Amino acid sequence: MKPGIRSLRIAQVAPLFESCPPQLYGGTERIVSYLTEELVKEGHQVTLFASGDSITEARLIPCVKTAIRLNPAIKIECIYSMLMFEKVLQMEDQFDIIHFHTDFLSFGLFRHLASKCITTIHGRCDIEDLPLVYAEYKDMKIVSISDNQRIPLLGIANFYATVYHGIPPLRFSLTPFNGGYLAFLGRISPEKRPDRAIEIAQKAGIKLRIAAKVDKADQEYYDREIKPMIDGNPLVEFIGEINQEQKSDFLGNAIALAFPIDWPEPFGIVMIEAMSCGTPVIAYPHGSVREVIDDGISGILVESIEEAVAAVPRAAAMDRRLVRKTFDDRFSVPNMAKNYIQLYEKMLHAKKLEDSTKTSTLIEQILSAADGGALPMSAINSAIKQQAA
Amino acid sequence: MKPGIRSLRIAQVAPLFESCPPQLYGGTERIVSYLTEELVKEGHQVTLFASGDSITEARLIPCVKTAIRLNPAIKIECIYSMLMFEKVLQMEDQFDIIHFHTDFLSFGLFRHLASKCITTIHGRCDIEDLPLVYAEYKDMKIVSISDNQRIPLLGIANFYATVYHGIPPLRFSLTPFNGGYLAFLGRISPEKRPDRAIEIAQKAGIKLRIAAKVDKADQEYYDREIKPMIDGNPLVEFIGEINQEQKSDFLGNAIALAFPIDWPEPFGIVMIEAMSCGTPVIAYPHGSVREVIDDGISGILVESIEEAVAAVPRAAAMDRRLVRKTFDDRFSVPNMAKNYIQLYEKMLHAKKLEDSTKTSTLIEQILSAADGGALPMSAINSAIKQQAA
Numbered sequence: 001m002k003p004g005i006r007s008l009r010i011a012q013v014a015p016l017f018e019s020c021p022p023q024l025y026g027g028t029e030r031i032v033s034y035l036t037e038e039l040v041k042e043g044h045q046v047t048l049f050a051s052g053d054s055i056t057e058a059r060l061i062p063c064v065k066t067a068i069r070l071n072p073a074i075k076i077e078c079i080y081s082m083l084m085f086e087k088v089l090q091m092e093d094q095f096d097i098i099h100f101h102t103d104f105l106s107f108g109l110f111r112h113l114a115s116k117c118i119t120t121i122h123g124r125c126d127i128e129d130l131p132l133v134y135a136e137y138k139d140m141k142i143v144s145i146s147d148n149q150r151i152p153l154l155g156i157a158n159f160y161a162t163v164y165h166g167i168p169p170l171r172f173s174l175t176p177f178n179g180g181y182l183a184f185l186g187r188i189s190p191e192k193r194p195d196r197a198i199e200i201a202q203k204a205g206i207k208l209r210i211a212a213k214v215d216k217a218d219q220e221y222y223d224r225e226i227k228p229m230i231d232g233n234p235l236v237e238f239i240g241e242i243n244q245e246q247k248s249d250f251l252g253n254a255i256a257l258a259f260p261i262d263w264p265e266p267f268g269i270v271m272i273e274a275m276s277c278g279t280p281v282i283a284y285p286h287g288s289v290r291e292v293i294d295d296g297i298s299g300i301l302v303e304s305i306e307e308a309v310a311a312v313p314r315a316a317a318m319d320r321r322l323v324r325k326t327f328d329d330r331f332s333v334p335n336m337a338k339n340y341i342q343l344y345e346k347m348l349h350a351k352k353l354e355d356s357t358k359t360s361t362l363i364e365q366i367l368s369a370a371d372g373g374a375l376p377m378s379a380i381n382s383a384i385k386q387q388a389a
Numbered sequence: 390m391k392p393g394i395r396s397l398r399i400a401q402v403a404p405l406f407e408s409c410p411p412q413l414y415g416g417t418e419r420i421v422s423y424l425t426e427e428l429v430k431e432g433h434q435v436t437l438f439a440s441g442d443s444i445t446e447a448r449l450i451p452c453v454k455t456a457i458r459l460n461p462a463i464k465i466e467c468i469y470s471m472l473m474f475e476k477v478l479q480m481e482d483q484f485d486i487i488h489f490h491t492d493f494l495s496f497g498l499f500r501h502l503a504s505k506c507i508t509t510i511h512g513r514c515d516i517e518d519l520p521l522v523y524a525e526y527k528d529m530k531i532v533s534i535s536d537n538q539r540i541p542l543l544g545i546a547n548f549y550a551t552v553y554h555g556i557p558p559l560r561f562s563l564t565p566f567n568g569g570y571l572a573f574l575g576r577i578s579p580e581k582r583p584d585r586a587i588e589i590a591q592k593a594g595i596k597l598r599i600a601a602k603v604d605k606a607d608q609e610y611y612d613r614e615i616k617p618m619i620d621g622n623p624l625v626e627f628i629g630e631i632n633q634e635q636k637s638d639f640l641g642n643a644i645a646l647a648f649p650i651d652w653p654e655p656f657g658i659v660m661i662e663a664m665s666c667g668t669p670v671i672a673y674p675h676g677s678v679r680e681v682i683d684d685g686i687s688g689i690l691v692e693s694i695e696e697a698v699a700a701v702p703r704a705a706a707m708d709r710r711l712v713r714k715t716f717d718d719r720f721s722v723p724n725m726a727k728n729y730i731q732l733y734e735k736m737l738h739a740k741k742l743e744d745s746t747k748t749s750t751l752i753e754q755i756l757s758a759a760d761g762g763a764l765p766m767s768a769i770n771s772a773i774k775q776q777a778a
Binding site: 073074076078080082083085086104105107108109127128129130132133136 | 462463464465467468469471472474475478493494496497498516517518519521522525
């Protein structure tokens, strides 16, 4: 524990689809894991509610034996989240702060504890059904992972802060020289626009390497749109899925990460992974991109294929140490943890004020009800209800 | 209101997948609708939480504009149940009884109101994940729709009663003579064993008429196993889906309903539909069958194809008025409603006793905490917690 910092009792509540950290994909569980381990390192008492195959220095409360996505025996997935929330609720007095990463699912059960609850929304917010639920639970505090992510729920959800994701500073290291190609990393899907990446490489006369998985849902798109652009194309190499070790070389040796997306990306972890290798990002400015990329410093924002083509030599000439420095300054895990701790402290301060007001009101009400001698159930209930309101 | 009966304030909470009553399929929503309308008829103050396209004489609280299954715009279905439960919770003091038909989904949010909550489980209970959730929420009272349905959760869930389903007495009428065929009605699926029904008809040398839908999930099974048994078979007629009006003729004119199932049927509404036409049921004794069918009176239980074949002439000779009478005595909607009302009254009686004990304990605790002059939040909280326990 650093001097002058008090240790907080923090619950981190993860989704149960992947373990923390995930064995394969799972952006949310990876971030929860980074945050959890960093909070432990900083001396906080952290309890992680997650799948039983998670690995952590925190106290682990296993809420399903193994990650749900890897367990075909599980038929009714929601049971496990429901039981997890119940466990959190039963232990709630052990925590100063309860930090959910499970969308809106906890809201109903934790409404009466709203002051010490915070929920980071990891996904996109532009789904038509969402405003209804965030409007109902306006008392539940939300963290967005970019300001842009908020837009569809602006004025509806109770946004408390934006905290950008971080990855560990030692995960990737600065690769000082590039290996002369553009990198495309992620899923093959229409909104990621691998077709644009291919077109950019083609017109720039430079090699593109694509490291991507093709989900079942996207197989048809790949076969119809992308495969024909790759087959027999000497400039494009499709290398399939890569693991975490391969990522470092793949991203680090690239001139730039091609990120020509066409959807409201809530954050885009791959951008900061590239930056942490010193590799700039050539990106279309959708979703979070303007917030994550410092144009001209850690990447180049483009609005057309032509601008992207023109950006390639500029990216090659960029100062890779400065790209890495931008990552260190803004997107490392200690940064993310620091931002969350500030948030937790702000919540605790607000809660303290609120509690003291509520307590005195409640005492007054109960004592005034008790004045007449009788203390009917209805009086107690209404006092409690008013306290909860 | 019948004399001597008091009017209860009852919430019926339906699933939102279909309207109440459903436009097409939807056994659960149909039963909720029957129960709701009957309770209104008997003079109770009923509030129905259901989809907005429901039709009811009760007060309707619409929780989604139209039934979810018919609304492709809805992406996150659980939001609507969640918001429905929130609405019920906010109105809870308007109800003496809250009757859920939504499996375990309400348990977390309504645990503190367990004494006035009851949940009818409409589906099968032999899914591996279920014991976990029913063990956790042992305080939530469950109604099974047959005793057999309980078996996988026996000693785990808090079964309070079995209430058999009912259908309106005027929905179908006694068809005094049969039209010389066996009827198979329902979904084409392996566990319903249409293959057995065909074999029985074949060996009995009698016509089988199949009125059934083929779901997407069962198309392969139909094409591979059933279609070849039907094609060119002069004894088997496949007439596809039929509507409610056609059902009366289809069931009423049959010698017997063939019900050669191979799964733990929780109830089997089609059996009582047949009975209400005076048509006996030739059934394999799985799941609820032994409870629903009075062997030799409203149907014949068989354990093999041979026994089923032998049962056909016996069924043809059965007293169809007696079959109908068995329905009237046991499976009409007024019967079902009467059973539920008895249950509600029993709950209210238990709750009254419980409340009076809890109130005096709570008063003692709070007054003893107030004795010292100060009434700290922790004392109030612990008193409230103990009350909830």
